[in-house]
Amino acid sequence: MDQAKVTGPAGTGASQAEIETWLAQLELSPESNLIEVLQAVQERFGYLPPAALREISRRTKTPLSRVYGVVSFYAQFYTEPRGRHTIRCCRGTACHVKGASRVLDAVQRALGVTEGETTPDLKFYLETVACLGTCFLAPAMMIDNQYFGRLTPQRVVSILRSYGLEQ
Numbered sequence: 001m002d003q004a005k006v007t008g009p010a011g012t013g014a015s016q017a018e019i020e021t022w023l024a025q026l027e028l029s030p031e032s033n034l035i036e037v038l039q040a041v042q043e044r045f046g047y048l049p050p051a052a053l054r055e056i057s058r059r060t061k062t063p064l065s066r067v068y069g070v071v072s073f074y075a076q077f078y079t080e081p082r083g084r085h086t087i088r089c090c091r092g093t094a095c096h097v098k099g100a101s102r103v104l105d106a107v108q109r110a111l112g113v114t115e116g117e118t119t120p121d122l123k124f125y126l127e128t129v130a131c132l133g134t135c136f137l138a139p140a141m142m143i144d145n146q147y148f149g150r151l152t153p154q155r156v157v158s159i160l161r162s163y164g165l166e167q
């Protein structure tokens with residue numbers, strides 16, 4: 001059996017045995033609500049490790065292809081570890097005309113990742129969005145639930161440092 005560690009966003013690892021033990025507590029059955037189970041697993045491990053998906057499939061007697069189908073249908077689920085902090089840089093029109101691409105460049109350079117990636121230390125996950133709904137703050141970004149606006153490349157770096165960027 002594969003005992004390789006899987007790593008969650010907070011840097012905690014879980015072996016396949018730990019995943020199995022934890023899932024056993026959920027007392028899964030074919031009647032289990034698959035979406036609720038996936039949400040619980042993602043909350044526990046920070047993402048959906050493949051070992052957990054296989055185990056869910058086995059315990060709920062749901063074809064693995066169907067489990068993956070549900071995971072890929074809902075944007076809330078992800079199968080790769082994500083950073084502890086999620087950064088959402090806006091690439092909408094209002095932000096674009098106010099220099100959003102320079103802001104995004106600065107974030108990418110500071111973190112050493114591009115959108116859709118997590119930093120190797122699992123501190124940050126970077127993505128772009130079409131509009132954050134705060135166009136009056138353009139150019140804007142969010143870190144977790146916090147909005148930041150009227151950004152400049154310099155300001156972005158100091159904000160990231162306040163979230164633990166080491167540079």
Ligand code: FES
Binds near residue numbers: 092136
């Ligand atoms: S376009 Fe950036 S917040 Fe709306």
